[in-house]
Amino acid sequence: MALNSSIEWTEASWNPVTGCTKISAGCQNCYAERLANRLKIIGIPRYRNGFKVTVHEDVLDYPFKWKKPRMIFVNSMSDLFHEEVPEEFIIRVFNVMNLATHHTFQVLTKRPERALKIAGRLKWTENIWFGVTVENFQAKxxxxxxxxxxxxxxxxSCEPLLEPLYELNLSGIHWVIVGGESGPGARPIEADWVRDILRQCQKQNVPFFFKQWGGKYKSKNGRLLDGKIWSQYPGFAMVSV
Incomplete structure:
Protein backbone atom coordinates (compact mmCIF):
# COMPACT_ATOMS: atom_id res chain seq x y z
CA MET A 1 0.00 0.00 0.00
CA ALA A 2 1.42 3.28 -1.26
CA LEU A 3 5.17 3.05 -0.82
CA ASN A 4 5.31 6.67 -1.95
CA SER A 5 2.87 9.41 -1.03
CA SER A 6 1.96 12.71 -2.70
CA ILE A 7 1.07 14.20 0.70
CA GLU A 8 3.57 16.97 1.29
CA TRP A 9 4.39 16.26 4.95
CA THR A 10 5.03 12.52 4.67
CA GLU A 11 6.87 10.04 2.43
CA ALA A 12 4.69 6.94 2.35
CA SER A 13 1.29 5.72 3.47
CA TRP A 14 0.30 2.44 5.12
CA ASN A 15 -3.35 1.47 5.33
CA PRO A 16 -4.02 -1.51 7.62
CA VAL A 17 -7.54 -0.03 7.84
CA THR A 18 -9.62 1.55 5.08
CA GLY A 19 -12.99 3.23 5.30
CA CYS A 20 -14.51 5.66 7.77
CA THR A 21 -17.64 7.64 8.67
CA LYS A 22 -18.14 11.38 8.89
CA ILE A 23 -17.75 12.86 12.37
CA SER A 24 -17.21 16.62 11.98
CA ALA A 25 -17.21 19.53 9.54
CA GLY A 26 -13.85 18.63 8.05
CA CYS A 27 -15.27 15.36 6.76
CA GLN A 28 -17.80 16.96 4.42
CA ASN A 29 -15.74 16.57 1.22
CA CYS A 30 -13.58 13.63 2.30
CA TYR A 31 -10.94 12.85 -0.32
CA ALA A 32 -10.51 9.30 1.00
CA GLU A 33 -14.21 8.55 0.51
CA ARG A 34 -14.10 9.78 -3.09
CA LEU A 35 -11.00 7.74 -3.82
CA ALA A 36 -12.25 4.57 -2.13
CA ASN A 37 -15.52 4.60 -4.04
CA ARG A 38 -13.66 5.23 -7.31
CA LEU A 39 -11.35 2.26 -6.59
CA LYS A 40 -14.37 0.09 -5.85
CA ILE A 41 -15.96 0.99 -9.19
CA ILE A 42 -12.85 0.05 -11.15
CA GLY A 43 -12.64 -3.26 -9.30
CA ILE A 44 -9.70 -2.91 -6.93
CA PRO A 45 -10.20 -5.91 -4.57
CA ARG A 46 -9.01 -4.11 -1.44
CA TYR A 47 -11.81 -1.58 -1.88
CA ARG A 48 -14.59 -4.07 -2.58
CA ASN A 49 -16.38 -2.61 0.47
CA GLY A 50 -16.01 0.95 -0.80
CA PHE A 51 -15.66 3.26 2.17
CA LYS A 52 -16.99 0.87 4.79
CA VAL A 53 -14.51 0.29 7.63
CA THR A 54 -12.38 -2.71 6.70
CA VAL A 55 -9.25 -4.11 8.37
CA HIS A 56 -6.46 -5.57 6.24
CA GLU A 57 -4.40 -8.04 8.22
CA ASP A 58 -2.36 -8.92 5.14
CA VAL A 59 -0.63 -5.52 5.11
CA LEU A 60 0.38 -5.44 8.76
CA ASP A 61 3.91 -6.54 7.91
CA TYR A 62 4.51 -4.03 5.11
CA PRO A 63 6.68 -1.62 7.16
CA PHE A 64 9.13 -4.47 7.78
CA LYS A 65 9.56 -4.90 4.01
CA TRP A 66 10.53 -1.25 3.56
CA LYS A 67 14.19 -1.25 4.52
CA LYS A 68 14.84 2.44 3.85
CA PRO A 69 13.73 4.64 6.79
CA ARG A 70 10.63 6.63 5.93
CA MET A 71 8.01 8.91 7.39
CA ILE A 72 4.84 6.84 7.09
CA PHE A 73 1.32 8.23 7.34
CA VAL A 74 -0.76 5.53 9.04
CA ASN A 75 -4.25 5.10 7.55
CA SER A 76 -4.43 7.89 5.03
CA MET A 77 -7.66 6.17 3.94
CA SER A 78 -9.22 5.77 7.38
CA ASP A 79 -9.00 6.58 11.09
CA LEU A 80 -7.20 4.00 13.21
CA PHE A 81 -9.34 4.91 16.22
CA HIS A 82 -12.69 4.56 14.49
CA GLU A 83 -15.16 2.80 16.79
CA GLU A 84 -15.52 -0.08 14.32
CA VAL A 85 -11.82 -0.95 14.40
CA PRO A 86 -11.32 -3.71 17.01
CA GLU A 87 -9.15 -2.67 19.92
CA GLU A 88 -6.98 -5.75 19.53
CA PHE A 89 -6.27 -4.79 15.92
CA ILE A 90 -5.19 -1.30 17.00
CA ILE A 91 -2.78 -2.94 19.44
CA ARG A 92 -1.38 -5.11 16.63
CA VAL A 93 -0.80 -2.01 14.48
CA PHE A 94 1.05 -0.39 17.39
CA ASN A 95 3.11 -3.54 17.87
CA VAL A 96 4.34 -3.23 14.27
CA MET A 97 5.22 0.42 14.78
CA ASN A 98 7.02 -0.43 18.03
CA LEU A 99 9.20 -2.98 16.22
CA ALA A 100 9.82 -1.07 12.97
CA THR A 101 11.94 1.52 14.74
CA HIS A 102 13.75 2.58 11.55
CA HIS A 103 10.55 4.31 10.41
CA THR A 104 8.69 7.33 11.77
CA PHE A 105 4.93 6.72 11.92
CA GLN A 106 2.46 9.60 11.74
CA VAL A 107 -0.95 8.70 13.18
CA LEU A 108 -3.75 11.23 12.69
CA THR A 109 -7.24 10.95 14.19
CA LYS A 110 -10.46 12.85 14.69
CA ARG A 111 -11.29 10.48 17.56
CA PRO A 112 -8.71 11.20 20.28
CA GLU A 113 -11.22 10.23 22.99
CA ARG A 114 -10.87 6.59 22.06
CA ALA A 115 -7.12 6.88 21.73
CA LEU A 116 -6.88 8.27 25.27
CA LYS A 117 -9.22 5.59 26.59
CA ILE A 118 -6.95 2.77 25.43
CA ALA A 119 -3.62 4.64 25.60
CA GLY A 120 -2.52 2.54 28.56
CA ARG A 121 -2.71 -0.62 26.46
CA LEU A 122 -0.50 0.85 23.76
CA LYS A 123 3.28 1.25 23.69
CA TRP A 124 4.20 4.79 22.63
CA THR A 125 7.70 4.35 21.22
CA GLU A 126 9.61 7.46 20.12
CA ASN A 127 9.01 6.78 16.43
CA ILE A 128 5.24 7.31 16.78
CA TRP A 129 3.98 10.83 16.10
CA PHE A 130 0.36 11.30 17.11
CA GLY A 131 -1.92 14.07 15.89
CA VAL A 132 -5.49 15.32 15.76
CA THR A 133 -7.40 17.21 13.09
CA VAL A 134 -8.50 20.69 14.16
CA GLU A 135 -10.41 22.20 11.27
CA ASN A 136 -12.52 24.76 13.15
CA PHE A 137 -13.22 26.25 16.56
CA GLN A 138 -15.52 23.39 17.56
CA ALA A 139 -12.70 20.87 17.05
CA LYS A 140 -10.31 22.72 19.38
CA SER A 157 -3.47 19.04 11.33
CA CYS A 158 -5.51 22.17 10.67
CA GLU A 159 -6.76 20.88 7.34
CA PRO A 160 -9.12 21.66 5.86
CA LEU A 161 -8.88 24.97 7.72
CA LEU A 162 -12.45 26.24 7.70
CA GLU A 163 -12.27 29.30 9.96
CA PRO A 164 -9.84 31.26 12.16
CA LEU A 165 -8.30 29.41 15.11
CA TYR A 166 -7.52 32.07 17.68
CA GLU A 167 -5.87 31.53 21.07
CA LEU A 168 -4.46 28.07 20.44
CA ASN A 169 -2.86 26.50 23.50
CA LEU A 170 0.14 24.72 22.00
CA SER A 171 1.62 23.52 25.27
CA GLY A 172 2.93 20.01 24.68
CA ILE A 173 2.29 20.30 20.93
CA HIS A 174 5.36 19.78 18.75
CA TRP A 175 4.13 20.48 15.20
CA VAL A 176 1.30 22.26 13.39
CA ILE A 177 0.24 21.54 9.80
CA VAL A 178 -2.13 23.93 8.02
CA GLY A 179 -3.85 23.46 4.69
CA GLY A 180 -6.84 24.48 2.61
CA GLU A 181 -9.42 22.03 1.34
CA SER A 182 -8.90 20.59 -2.15
CA GLY A 183 -11.01 18.81 -4.73
CA PRO A 184 -14.65 19.18 -5.81
CA GLY A 185 -16.65 21.54 -3.60
CA ALA A 186 -13.53 22.81 -1.80
CA ARG A 187 -14.39 25.43 0.80
CA PRO A 188 -12.27 28.60 0.74
CA ILE A 189 -9.41 29.42 3.08
CA GLU A 190 -8.30 32.95 3.95
CA ALA A 191 -4.66 33.99 4.11
CA ASP A 192 -5.11 35.84 7.41
CA TRP A 193 -6.27 32.62 9.08
CA VAL A 194 -3.01 30.96 8.04
CA ARG A 195 -0.88 33.93 9.03
CA ASP A 196 -2.46 34.03 12.47
CA ILE A 197 -1.68 30.36 13.13
CA LEU A 198 1.89 30.94 11.93
CA ARG A 199 2.24 33.83 14.40
CA GLN A 200 0.92 31.67 17.22
CA CYS A 201 3.39 28.90 16.34
CA GLN A 202 6.29 31.33 16.26
CA LYS A 203 5.27 32.86 19.58
CA GLN A 204 5.04 29.41 21.20
CA ASN A 205 8.10 28.01 19.40
CA VAL A 206 6.23 25.28 17.52
CA PRO A 207 7.30 24.15 14.01
CA PHE A 208 4.87 25.18 11.27
CA PHE A 209 4.13 23.41 7.98
CA PHE A 210 1.91 25.02 5.35
CA LYS A 211 0.69 22.24 3.10
CA GLN A 212 -1.44 23.96 0.46
CA TRP A 213 -3.95 26.65 -0.42
CA GLY A 214 -6.19 23.97 -1.90
CA GLY A 215 -9.08 24.64 -4.23
CA LYS A 216 -10.61 22.40 -6.87
CA TYR A 217 -7.22 22.09 -8.56
CA LYS A 218 -4.76 22.53 -5.71
CA SER A 219 -1.67 22.38 -7.93
CA LYS A 220 -2.66 25.70 -9.50
CA ASN A 221 -2.60 27.47 -6.14
CA GLY A 222 0.58 25.94 -4.68
CA ARG A 223 1.77 26.41 -1.11
CA LEU A 224 3.60 29.72 -1.02
CA LEU A 225 2.70 31.85 2.00
CA ASP A 226 3.81 35.45 1.52
CA GLY A 227 6.55 34.32 -0.84
CA LYS A 228 7.87 31.47 1.32
CA ILE A 229 7.43 27.72 1.53
CA TRP A 230 7.02 26.71 5.16
CA SER A 231 8.17 23.12 5.72
CA GLN A 232 9.20 22.95 9.36
CA TYR A 233 9.30 19.65 11.21
CA PRO A 234 9.72 18.70 14.87
CA GLY A 235 13.37 18.82 15.85
CA PHE A 236 14.55 21.00 12.99
CA ALA A 237 13.22 23.75 10.74
CA MET A 238 13.29 24.09 6.96
CA VAL A 239 12.10 27.37 5.51
CA SER A 240 12.57 28.03 1.80
CA VAL A 241 12.18 31.42 0.12
Whole structure:
Protein backbone atom coordinates (compact mmCIF):
# COMPACT_ATOMS: atom_id res chain seq x y z
CA MET A 1 0.00 0.00 0.00
CA ALA A 2 1.42 3.28 -1.26
CA LEU A 3 5.17 3.05 -0.82
CA ASN A 4 5.31 6.67 -1.95
CA SER A 5 2.87 9.41 -1.03
CA SER A 6 1.96 12.71 -2.70
CA ILE A 7 1.07 14.20 0.70
CA GLU A 8 3.57 16.97 1.29
CA TRP A 9 4.39 16.26 4.95
CA THR A 10 5.03 12.52 4.67
CA GLU A 11 6.87 10.04 2.43
CA ALA A 12 4.69 6.94 2.35
CA SER A 13 1.29 5.72 3.47
CA TRP A 14 0.30 2.44 5.12
CA ASN A 15 -3.35 1.47 5.33
CA PRO A 16 -4.02 -1.51 7.62
CA VAL A 17 -7.54 -0.03 7.84
CA THR A 18 -9.62 1.55 5.08
CA GLY A 19 -12.99 3.23 5.30
CA CYS A 20 -14.51 5.66 7.77
CA THR A 21 -17.64 7.64 8.67
CA LYS A 22 -18.14 11.38 8.89
CA ILE A 23 -17.75 12.86 12.37
CA SER A 24 -17.21 16.62 11.98
CA ALA A 25 -17.21 19.53 9.54
CA GLY A 26 -13.85 18.63 8.05
CA CYS A 27 -15.27 15.36 6.76
CA GLN A 28 -17.80 16.96 4.42
CA ASN A 29 -15.74 16.57 1.22
CA CYS A 30 -13.58 13.63 2.30
CA TYR A 31 -10.94 12.85 -0.32
CA ALA A 32 -10.51 9.30 1.00
CA GLU A 33 -14.21 8.55 0.51
CA ARG A 34 -14.10 9.78 -3.09
CA LEU A 35 -11.00 7.74 -3.82
CA ALA A 36 -12.25 4.57 -2.13
CA ASN A 37 -15.52 4.60 -4.04
CA ARG A 38 -13.66 5.23 -7.31
CA LEU A 39 -11.35 2.26 -6.59
CA LYS A 40 -14.37 0.09 -5.85
CA ILE A 41 -15.96 0.99 -9.19
CA ILE A 42 -12.85 0.05 -11.15
CA GLY A 43 -12.64 -3.26 -9.30
CA ILE A 44 -9.70 -2.91 -6.93
CA PRO A 45 -10.20 -5.91 -4.57
CA ARG A 46 -9.01 -4.11 -1.44
CA TYR A 47 -11.81 -1.58 -1.88
CA ARG A 48 -14.59 -4.07 -2.58
CA ASN A 49 -16.38 -2.61 0.47
CA GLY A 50 -16.01 0.95 -0.80
CA PHE A 51 -15.66 3.26 2.17
CA LYS A 52 -16.99 0.87 4.79
CA VAL A 53 -14.51 0.29 7.63
CA THR A 54 -12.38 -2.71 6.70
CA VAL A 55 -9.25 -4.11 8.37
CA HIS A 56 -6.46 -5.57 6.24
CA GLU A 57 -4.40 -8.04 8.22
CA ASP A 58 -2.36 -8.92 5.14
CA VAL A 59 -0.63 -5.52 5.11
CA LEU A 60 0.38 -5.44 8.76
CA ASP A 61 3.91 -6.54 7.91
CA TYR A 62 4.51 -4.03 5.11
CA PRO A 63 6.68 -1.62 7.16
CA PHE A 64 9.13 -4.47 7.78
CA LYS A 65 9.56 -4.90 4.01
CA TRP A 66 10.53 -1.25 3.56
CA LYS A 67 14.19 -1.25 4.52
CA LYS A 68 14.84 2.44 3.85
CA PRO A 69 13.73 4.64 6.79
CA ARG A 70 10.63 6.63 5.93
CA MET A 71 8.01 8.91 7.39
CA ILE A 72 4.84 6.84 7.09
CA PHE A 73 1.32 8.23 7.34
CA VAL A 74 -0.76 5.53 9.04
CA ASN A 75 -4.25 5.10 7.55
CA SER A 76 -4.43 7.89 5.03
CA MET A 77 -7.66 6.17 3.94
CA SER A 78 -9.22 5.77 7.38
CA ASP A 79 -9.00 6.58 11.09
CA LEU A 80 -7.20 4.00 13.21
CA PHE A 81 -9.34 4.91 16.22
CA HIS A 82 -12.69 4.56 14.49
CA GLU A 83 -15.16 2.80 16.79
CA GLU A 84 -15.52 -0.08 14.32
CA VAL A 85 -11.82 -0.95 14.40
CA PRO A 86 -11.32 -3.71 17.01
CA GLU A 87 -9.15 -2.67 19.92
CA GLU A 88 -6.98 -5.75 19.53
CA PHE A 89 -6.27 -4.79 15.92
CA ILE A 90 -5.19 -1.30 17.00
CA ILE A 91 -2.78 -2.94 19.44
CA ARG A 92 -1.38 -5.11 16.63
CA VAL A 93 -0.80 -2.01 14.48
CA PHE A 94 1.05 -0.39 17.39
CA ASN A 95 3.11 -3.54 17.87
CA VAL A 96 4.34 -3.23 14.27
CA MET A 97 5.22 0.42 14.78
CA ASN A 98 7.02 -0.43 18.03
CA LEU A 99 9.20 -2.98 16.22
CA ALA A 100 9.82 -1.07 12.97
CA THR A 101 11.94 1.52 14.74
CA HIS A 102 13.75 2.58 11.55
CA HIS A 103 10.55 4.31 10.41
CA THR A 104 8.69 7.33 11.77
CA PHE A 105 4.93 6.72 11.92
CA GLN A 106 2.46 9.60 11.74
CA VAL A 107 -0.95 8.70 13.18
CA LEU A 108 -3.75 11.23 12.69
CA THR A 109 -7.24 10.95 14.19
CA LYS A 110 -10.46 12.85 14.69
CA ARG A 111 -11.29 10.48 17.56
CA PRO A 112 -8.71 11.20 20.28
CA GLU A 113 -11.22 10.23 22.99
CA ARG A 114 -10.87 6.59 22.06
CA ALA A 115 -7.12 6.88 21.73
CA LEU A 116 -6.88 8.27 25.27
CA LYS A 117 -9.22 5.59 26.59
CA ILE A 118 -6.95 2.77 25.43
CA ALA A 119 -3.62 4.64 25.60
CA GLY A 120 -2.52 2.54 28.56
CA ARG A 121 -2.71 -0.62 26.46
CA LEU A 122 -0.50 0.85 23.76
CA LYS A 123 3.28 1.25 23.69
CA TRP A 124 4.20 4.79 22.63
CA THR A 125 7.70 4.35 21.22
CA GLU A 126 9.61 7.46 20.12
CA ASN A 127 9.01 6.78 16.43
CA ILE A 128 5.24 7.31 16.78
CA TRP A 129 3.98 10.83 16.10
CA PHE A 130 0.36 11.30 17.11
CA GLY A 131 -1.92 14.07 15.89
CA VAL A 132 -5.49 15.32 15.76
CA THR A 133 -7.40 17.21 13.09
CA VAL A 134 -8.50 20.69 14.16
CA GLU A 135 -10.41 22.20 11.27
CA ASN A 136 -12.52 24.76 13.15
CA PHE A 137 -13.22 26.25 16.56
CA GLN A 138 -15.52 23.39 17.56
CA ALA A 139 -12.70 20.87 17.05
CA LYS A 140 -10.31 22.72 19.38
CA UNK A 141 -11.36 20.45 22.26
CA UNK A 142 -9.37 17.69 20.57
CA UNK A 143 -6.20 19.55 21.48
CA UNK A 144 -6.85 19.15 25.22
CA UNK A 145 -7.26 15.41 24.75
CA UNK A 146 -4.15 15.19 22.59
CA UNK A 147 -2.13 16.88 25.33
CA UNK A 148 -2.91 13.89 27.57
CA UNK A 149 -1.71 11.29 25.05
CA UNK A 150 1.75 9.97 26.00
CA UNK A 151 3.28 10.34 22.53
CA UNK A 152 6.75 11.87 22.22
CA UNK A 153 5.64 14.00 19.27
CA UNK A 154 2.10 15.45 19.23
CA UNK A 155 0.83 17.44 16.27
CA UNK A 156 -2.16 19.30 14.87
CA SER A 157 -3.47 19.04 11.33
CA CYS A 158 -5.51 22.17 10.67
CA GLU A 159 -6.76 20.88 7.34
CA PRO A 160 -9.12 21.66 5.86
CA LEU A 161 -8.88 24.97 7.72
CA LEU A 162 -12.45 26.24 7.70
CA GLU A 163 -12.27 29.30 9.96
CA PRO A 164 -9.84 31.26 12.16
CA LEU A 165 -8.30 29.41 15.11
CA TYR A 166 -7.52 32.07 17.68
CA GLU A 167 -5.87 31.53 21.07
CA LEU A 168 -4.46 28.07 20.44
CA ASN A 169 -2.86 26.50 23.50
CA LEU A 170 0.14 24.72 22.00
CA SER A 171 1.62 23.52 25.27
CA GLY A 172 2.93 20.01 24.68
CA ILE A 173 2.29 20.30 20.93
CA HIS A 174 5.36 19.78 18.75
CA TRP A 175 4.13 20.48 15.20
CA VAL A 176 1.30 22.26 13.39
CA ILE A 177 0.24 21.54 9.80
CA VAL A 178 -2.13 23.93 8.02
CA GLY A 179 -3.85 23.46 4.69
CA GLY A 180 -6.84 24.48 2.61
CA GLU A 181 -9.42 22.03 1.34
CA SER A 182 -8.90 20.59 -2.15
CA GLY A 183 -11.01 18.81 -4.73
CA PRO A 184 -14.65 19.18 -5.81
CA GLY A 185 -16.65 21.54 -3.60
CA ALA A 186 -13.53 22.81 -1.80
CA ARG A 187 -14.39 25.43 0.80
CA PRO A 188 -12.27 28.60 0.74
CA ILE A 189 -9.41 29.42 3.08
CA GLU A 190 -8.30 32.95 3.95
CA ALA A 191 -4.66 33.99 4.11
CA ASP A 192 -5.11 35.84 7.41
CA TRP A 193 -6.27 32.62 9.08
CA VAL A 194 -3.01 30.96 8.04
CA ARG A 195 -0.88 33.93 9.03
CA ASP A 196 -2.46 34.03 12.47
CA ILE A 197 -1.68 30.36 13.13
CA LEU A 198 1.89 30.94 11.93
CA ARG A 199 2.24 33.83 14.40
CA GLN A 200 0.92 31.67 17.22
CA CYS A 201 3.39 28.90 16.34
CA GLN A 202 6.29 31.33 16.26
CA LYS A 203 5.27 32.86 19.58
CA GLN A 204 5.04 29.41 21.20
CA ASN A 205 8.10 28.01 19.40
CA VAL A 206 6.23 25.28 17.52
CA PRO A 207 7.30 24.15 14.01
CA PHE A 208 4.87 25.18 11.27
CA PHE A 209 4.13 23.41 7.98
CA PHE A 210 1.91 25.02 5.35
CA LYS A 211 0.69 22.24 3.10
CA GLN A 212 -1.44 23.96 0.46
CA TRP A 213 -3.95 26.65 -0.42
CA GLY A 214 -6.19 23.97 -1.90
CA GLY A 215 -9.08 24.64 -4.23
CA LYS A 216 -10.61 22.40 -6.87
CA TYR A 217 -7.22 22.09 -8.56
CA LYS A 218 -4.76 22.53 -5.71
CA SER A 219 -1.67 22.38 -7.93
CA LYS A 220 -2.66 25.70 -9.50
CA ASN A 221 -2.60 27.47 -6.14
CA GLY A 222 0.58 25.94 -4.68
CA ARG A 223 1.77 26.41 -1.11
CA LEU A 224 3.60 29.72 -1.02
CA LEU A 225 2.70 31.85 2.00
CA ASP A 226 3.81 35.45 1.52
CA GLY A 227 6.55 34.32 -0.84
CA LYS A 228 7.87 31.47 1.32
CA ILE A 229 7.43 27.72 1.53
CA TRP A 230 7.02 26.71 5.16
CA SER A 231 8.17 23.12 5.72
CA GLN A 232 9.20 22.95 9.36
CA TYR A 233 9.30 19.65 11.21
CA PRO A 234 9.72 18.70 14.87
CA GLY A 235 13.37 18.82 15.85
CA PHE A 236 14.55 21.00 12.99
CA ALA A 237 13.22 23.75 10.74
CA MET A 238 13.29 24.09 6.96
CA VAL A 239 12.10 27.37 5.51
CA SER A 240 12.57 28.03 1.80
CA VAL A 241 12.18 31.42 0.12
Missing amino acids: DRIKILQEIPAKIRFL
